[in-house]
Amino acid sequence: MNLKEMVGIKAASYVKDGMTVGLGTGSTAYYMIEELGRRVKEENLDIVGVPTSFASKEQAEALGIIIKDIDAVTHIDLTIDGADEISQTFHGIKGGGAALLFEKIVATYSKEVIWIVDDSKMVEKLGKFPLPVEVVPYGQEQLFRLFQEKGYNPTFRMETEDQLRKTDSGHSIIDLNLDVIEDPIALALELDQTVGVVEHGLFNNMVNTVIIGEAHGPKVIENIR
Template sequence: MNLKEMVGYKAAEFVKNGMTVGLGTGSTAYYMVEALGKRVKEEGLNIVGVTTSYETADHARDLDIPLKDIDEVEKIDLTIDGADEISSQYNGIKGGGAAHLFEKIVANLSDRNIWIVDETKLVEKLGAFPLPVEVIQFGSGQLFNLFKEKGYKPTWRNNKEGERLVTDAGNLIIDLNLGVIENPHELAKWLDSLTGVVEHGLFLDCVNTVIVGTSEGPIVEEVNRDN
């Protein structure tokens, strides 16, 4: 069992009967969805899934996991998703799979968030992984130029055909190659203030549990969010 599969199956153990569960997107979340589908089939696990991408929705339907649209639920009990980086302060960068807009909407509606990663995703400070910024298409070049002037080394996110990737919401993604983000809260606030920016990949102060895959087995780290 690889590390992604290990943490995906471990995270599925946190799901209980009757829960509304946010289903993340990406290569690690894929295994979590697989594990939940197996529990639905073999244990009769009774859950409702809310997906963070069309790709995950298709996968869940193939496994007969009942789904609802996010606007059909009052809240989400638990969301399980991957992350591209997690800092020592338990803040994260997400969006490598171009789903961070839907992922953040689902996360914000959730009572509890679990991130599942392998140990290579743990860093002291965020920023080595490019920060995705989802922008509307109109005026996106102006935002690209602004990021360039700031020294953020922007690049357009392209699809496999080499064309600009269009997200499930119909937007574009500009990746910022920052190296190190010294003050993620300050950067998030600035990005939030820009007209035309729909969402960015900084996920701050929102995770409750991190499950890390290591060669010795999965490690479950609980995050204190009382402060």
């Protein structure tokens, strides 16, 4: 069993009967959804899933998990998702799978958030992983130039050599190659106030529990807020 599968299965054990569960996106969340599908089939687990991407929706439906749209539920009890980096102060970067907008919406309306990662994702400070910024196509070149002027080393996320990667909402992604983010709170505020930015991959202090895959087994740490 690999580390991603280990933490995915561990995280799925937090899901109880009657819960509405945010279903994350990515290679680690994949295993969590697979395990929930097994529990639905073998244990008659009664849950509703709220997916954070078209890919997670298709996977969950194929496994027999009841799916509802974010606007069809009154709340989400628990969201389980991966992360690309997590700092010692429980700030995170997400969006490597281009689902950051839906992921942040679902996390915002969740009572509890669990992130599942392998130990390579735990860092002292954020920034080695490129920070995704989801932008509307109209004016995206202007934003790109703005980020260049600020020294943020922007690159457009590409699907192919000559085709931009599009999110499930039809937006583009500009990745900021920052190396280190000294103040994620200030940077998040700056990006929030930048016209044309739809969302960014800074998930600051949004997580309650982190499950880390380590060689000897999963390690659970809690963000006491």
